[in-house]
Amino acid sequence: MNDKDLKEMFKKITDIEVENVELLKESLTHRSKGESRSYERLEFLGDSILSFLTSEHLYRKLKELNEGELSKKRSEIVNRENLSYIFSKLHFDEIIFVDRKSLKSIPDSIKEDIIESVFGAIYIEKGIRGAKKFFKLVLKNSKDMPDDFYAKNRLQELSLSKYKKLPEFKTEVYREDRFKCEVYLDGKYYSQSFGRSKKESEKKAAKLAIKKIEKENL
Amino acid sequence: MNDKDLKEMFKKITDIEVENVELLKESLTHRSKGESRSYERLEFLGDSILSFLTSEHLYRKLKELNEGELSKKRSEIVNRENLSYIFSKLHFDEIIFVDRKSLKSIPDSIKEDIIESVFGAIYIEKGIRGAKKFFKLVLKNSKDMPDDFYAKNRLQELSLSKYKKLPEFKTEVYREDRFKCEVYLDGKYYSQSFGRSKKESEKKAAKLAIKKIEKENL
Known part of the structure; x- marks a missing residue:
């Protein structure tokens, strides 16, 4: 060249x-x-x-x-x-x-x-x-950028401003090599998702919760 | 305050x-x-x-x-x-x-x-x-700055430009917890010094060798 x-x-x-x-x-x-x-x-x-x-x-x-x-x-x-x-x-x-x-x-x-x-x-x-x-x-061009990367943090901000409380992530092993995460805001169920790692399931669930909040706020 | x-x-x-x-x-x-x-x-x-x-x-x-x-x-x-x-x-x-x-x-x-x-x-x-x-x-305000920090590198540069060869450091344990370093340039003895670590003795010997070269070049 x-x-x-x-x-x-x-x-x-x-x-x-x-x-x-x-x-x-x-x-x-x-x-x-x-x-x-x-x-x-x-x-x-x-x-x-x-x-x-x-x-x-x-x-x-x-x-x-x-x-x-x-x-x-x-x-x-x-x-x-x-x-x-x-x-x-x-x-x-x-x-x-x-x-x-x-x-x-x-x-x-x-x-x-x-x-x-x-x-x-x-x-x-x-x-x-x-x-x-x-x-x-x-x-x-980073993996997970920007949606997944910031999802948990954005959800934190949203939950703090709406409820003055941090969101709750209930994450558990779900069958063999799968994880399941449920998100609760102010004690109320918001979303759930699955992933091959704890982190993946939490990011995905956080994204879904954000979408739900955004709809509520429309 | x-x-x-x-x-x-x-x-x-x-x-x-x-x-x-x-x-x-x-x-x-x-x-x-x-x-x-x-x-x-x-x-x-x-x-x-x-x-x-x-x-x-x-x-x-x-x-x-x-x-x-x-x-x-x-x-x-x-x-x-x-x-x-x-x-x-x-x-x-x-x-x-x-x-x-x-x-x-x-x-x-x-x-x-x-x-x-x-x-x-x-x-x-x-x-x-x-x-x-x-x-x-x-x-x-760093320790050893700037004289000792760059001494070995400056000596390298000087030796390369004068003799096209790297300087030689002969370092050995000298009594209990002391090290002794001798510096040779182009096979010729230039300086020696002592220190509580190998590095200290080499830095000090390098500084002395630099002084000697600088005198030769006057």
Whole structure:
């Protein structure tokens, strides 16, 4: 791939126009390629940028969460599974430089690293504003985003403003590997849902409860 | 302490003039005080800002280090011992809000937390530029800063430019709990020093070698 094509494809994916193609290439190059520069140092930098931007986003957005809950939320965004999911969803595999002979399929660890190193390259060229633009894209393409991610918190806010009480989640194992969650607001049953994990069942039930409240409020 | 005094003392310590005294107070308040707000959420945010600013500083300053070495360097700055040292050196104990009855002396964990939460408060009011100003102060007041911190790296650069070779550190245990380090450049003996840890002896020997090279170059 020549420089012009790379810039264009990167622009198509991220809507960011880079000038410094060498730095961009470095952020997309795995050491298996045997080039003089690969993404590791940029990943060191980008990892800390992503963590900072995620922390700021959650700090501002979820005002009622304490630091432990914020940490948990952060790890729902900044984790290997989610970042490699974003990598694939945005088709980063089409613009990276790896030795395809030794790496037949790209492991999730490399996908995660590259999303982080791209944060580093964008930050070096475009500063914090550029990094924030890429962060918005990452957030938008995160798993569960935005409905499921914020569902429990939105329901909390709604319940507090309506009843001055937190919602109640009654969650139990339901047959083999299924969980069932029922949501109560002010002691009154609102919704129920099922999921393969406790968290999944709670998020889904919270979403249903939110819909019901929104209808009530119409 | 009233708001005016707090603002003045904070300005004296950091050379930063804050407007939002409530937020500043929150960042300086330990939960033992029983106030409605204490520093935990700001610490969640500030911790990630400090880590980001440290990563950026090292990424730009130490171009020849790989990501593992950069991580090690980062942890020399961002660790409990150093941050609590900075807290005391800058006299933050004079402006914090803790319950002095239950906390007769301030544990290092709280000192560390408060340096981080202050990063959060400054960032929220002043943005990344304000946080960078505070970071410079933190860096300047770090243990070993700047001479010892960069000594081995500076010696590497000097040796590479003079001899196209890395310096050689011969470090050994010297009596009970002492280490001895000798530095060789291009096979030639340059300096030796002693320390209570391997790292300390190497840093001190590197500093002496740098002085010798600088004299040679006069």
